[in-house]
Amino acid sequence: MGITSKIKESYKERLSSKAAARQRHPGTGAERASGDLSGIADNKRELAFAVMLALVGIAAIYPAVYYRGSSNPPELKASRNNVLNMKNWVNFTLQESQRVAHNTRIFRFKLDPRESLGIPPVSHLIVRAEVVNSRGRQEKISRSYVPISDLRAAGYFDVLIKILPEGMMSQRIARLNLGDSLEMRGPVVELQYKVNMKKHLGLIAGDIGITYMLQLINAIMSNPKDNTQVSLLYENESPEDILFKEKLDKLSQSHPNFKVFYTVIIAGGERQGGQGHVSADMIYKALPHPSSHTLILVSGPPKLIDRVCGTKDKERYSGQVLGLLREIGYKHEQVRKFSLAC
Ligand SMILES: Cc1cc2nc3c(=O)[nH]c(=O)nc-3n(C[C@H](O)[C@H](O)[C@H](O)COP(=O)(O)OP(=O)(O)OC[C@H]3O[C@@H](n4cnc5c(N)ncnc54)[C@H](O)[C@@H]3O)c2cc1C
Numbered sequence: 360m361g362i363t364s365k366i367k368e369s370y371k372e373r374l375s376s377k378a379a380a381r382q383r384h385p386g387t388g389a390e391r392a393s394g395d396l397s398g399i400a401d402n403k404r405e406l407a408f409a410v411m412l413a414l415v416g417i418a419a420i421y422p423a424v425y426y427r428g429s430s431n432p433p434e435l436k437a438s439r440n441n442v443l444n445m446k447n448w449v450n451f452t453l454q455e456s457q458r459v460a461h462n463t464r465i466f467r468f469k470l471d472p473r474e475s476l477g478i479p480p481v482s483h484l485i486v487r488a489e490v491v492n493s494r495g496r497q498e499k500i501s502r503s504y505v506p507i508s509d510l511r512a513a514g515y516f517d518v519l520i521k522i523l524p525e526g527m528m529s530q531r532i533a534r535l536n537l538g539d540s541l542e543m544r545g546p547v548v549e550l551q552y553k554v555n556m557k558k559h560l561g562l563i564a565g566d567i568g569i570t571y572m573l574q575l576i577n578a579i580m581s582n583p584k585d586n587t588q589v590s591l592l593y594e595n596e597s598p599e600d601i602l603f604k605e606k607l608d609k610l611s612q613s614h615p616n617f618k619v620f621y622t623v624i625i626a627g628g629e630r631q632g633g634q635g636h637v638s639a640d641m642i643y644k645a646l647p648h649p650s651s652h653t654l655i656l657v658s659g660p661p662k663l664i665d666r667v668c669g670t671k672d673k674e675r676y677s678g679q680v681l682g683l684l685r686e687i688g689y690k691h692e693q694v695r696k697f698s699l700a701c
Pocket residue numbers: 483502503504505506518519520521522523525526527528529530567570660698699700701
């Protein structure tokens with residue numbers, strides 16, 4: 360029996376044993392319903408408390424200052440103080456840059472100390488700069504990048520950029536000095552994430568595709584009201600290429616609702632996690648199975664997207680589900696693709 364048939368068989372068994380369990384315990388649905396009602400009561404108390412806090416804050420502290428999203432961070436709308444907008448290019452000054460891998464750096468851009476980027480997860484920015492093209496001519500080009508810092512953080516935001524040897528924009532950014540500025544606009548919202556919109560999210564990332572996933576993981580893990588289970592399967596070329604490993608490991612230790620699994624194509628000395636490209640078996644073991652309560656997000660270079668779920672079709676949003684996810688039985692509405700194509 361092939362891996363796909365085994366997966367399907369085992370999945371069917373799980374479904375039928377769950378159905379049998381529901382018949383044995385008919386009270387389960389009612390129990391769930393009463394749990395939901397107590398949640399509403401909690402929400403009301405929290406709402407009253409939040410209104411009281413807001414009034415005290417407005418009257419006593421700075422009328423013009425608010426900490427956007429402090430009560431419900433991931434439901435932020437686009438920035439209310441127009442730090443960014445889609446119509447106009449805004450200049451942001453480079454404040455700091457830090458090497459995170461041999462070809463990857465985090466660039467920190469300055470905001471007003473009381474401002475935060477305030478864009479909603481899951482979104483990216485567009486950066487524009489003048490470069491000298493291959494014909495030696497000055498040209499304005501634009502590229503997309505995903506902010507990875509806490510979207511509510513005041514005074515700055517970070518983007519992670521892989522510096523390509525021949526990359527026009529990444530080389531241009533790598534040559535920026537502290538105090539130089541770059542034009543940006545956005546946000547481009549790729550997924551309208553809503554707190555607790557699904558019980559379990561399965562994230563598959565490859566290489567710098569981790570940027571989108573980190574943005575979402577940060578938003579979920581920093582919001583005590585968000586109970587979403589998150590499982591991440593992260594593929595890299597070698598152990599040295601795994602970005603944010605320490606941060607991801609710490610998050611998984613401190614948050615029971617977050618699990619991370621790594622796989623590397625070229626295994627190093629100390630082997631941890633899986634070896635090889637993301638496979639159907641890894642997905643089946645690490646991520647939530649197809650259901651209306653789950654959503655799988657796939658983020659990475661086009662080759663990974665292709666293998667895992669089929670090319671992203673720009674015209675039809677995420678497009679058809681193909682590849683490994685189709686083999687396992689995920690349907691169109693259970694999968695979203697984030698291609699970091701150039
Ligand atoms: C929605 C979206 C979000 C993105 N987010 C990020 C992000 O957060 N961080 C980030 O670093 N990039 C991100 N990218 C990629 C980024 O927009 C640029 O495409 C990338 O920085 C290369 O641009 P460049 O001008 O430096 O290279 P270009 O001059 O456009 O390309 C130079 C050469 O390098 C090749 N190349 C391009 N990308 C890669 C790669 N990843 N690996 C190997 N070869 C490559 C190209 O095929 C080309 O031959 C994102 C892309 C999209 C579409």
